[in-house]
Amino acid sequence: xxxxxxxxxxxxxxxxxxxxxxxxxxxxxxxxxxxxxxxxxxxxxxxxxxxxxxxxxxxxxxxxxxxxxxxxxxxxxxxxxxxxxxxxxxxxxxxxxxxxxxxxxxxxxxxxxxxxxxxxxxxxxxxxxxxxxxxxxxxxxxxxxxxxxxxxxxxxxxxxxxxxxxxxxxxxxxxxxxxxxxxxxxxxxxxxxxxxxxxxxxxxxxxxxx
Numbered sequence: 001x002x003x004x005x006x007x008x009x010x011x012x013x014x015x016x017x018x019x020x021x022x023x024x025x026x027x028x029x030x031x032x033x034x035x036x037x038x039x040x041x042x043x044x045x046x047x048x049x050x051x052x053x054x055x056x057x058x059x060x061x062x063x064x065x066x067x068x069x070x071x072x073x074x075x076x077x078x079x080x081x082x083x084x085x086x087x088x089x090x091x092x093x094x095x096x097x098x099x100x101x102x103x104x105x106x107x108x109x110x111x112x113x114x115x116x117x118x119x120x121x122x123x124x125x126x127x128x129x130x131x132x133x134x135x136x137x138x139x140x141x142x143x144x145x146x147x148x149x150x151x152x153x154x155x156x157x158x159x160x161x162x163x164x165x166x167x168x169x170x171x172x173x174x175x176x177x178x179x180x181x182x183x184x185x186x187x188x189x190x191x192x193x194x195x196x197x198x199x200x201x202x203x204x205x206x207x208x209x210x
Contacts, residue, residue, distance in 0.1 A: 003043055028059065030061075050200070056102070063077070107159070118144040126147055146173065
């Protein structure tokens with residue numbers, strides 16, 4: 001897949017992003033990275049190709065202050081305080097012309113996509129949260145999510161314990177939790193093939209029988 005890289009203006013903030021677009025594709029997905037990561041990590045594991053194969057255009061940006069995006073006071077976040085994340089997601093989607101999309105986030109980004117699930121439901125098709133961080137005090141709000149939700153965790157995650165996944169599974173009606181054996185926190189990097197099989201089954205409506 002031909003992945004373009006450029007800076008765009010999002011509501012007055014300069015944001016670096018990577019994307020693959022083909023007019024033949026049927027839907028769109030936006031990918032949010034974790035605290036120690038950037039949009040490059042999504043590219044390195046072949047996400048743009050994998051989603052293109054599923055007829056999806058894929059977009060990934062560097063959060064302000066991470067990777068190649070300069071910091072932005074408007075979208076400022078701290079470790080554990082990511083409530084500006086969903087706002088940037090909404091504004092970014094508007095800037096790239098997406099009225100709705102599937103959203104996927106890892107760790108910090110996973111927390112952001114879950115928060116977006118109850119704040120901006122109208123722009124979301126489905127949510128993929130990979131070991132979502134910093135939403136453990138948000139369970140009451142998670143109960144408001146009515147979109148399809150897939151959570152993926154590594155069984156050996158010591159950063160965000162998989163036991164939280166079971167708690168969120170109970171809170172989010174109709175959600176799914178997949179635990180990948182033998183993987184630590186960045187399951188999408190450590191077990192890429194297995195991860196994309198789970199994600200693709202979810203997005204194409206196949207049940208994995210779990």
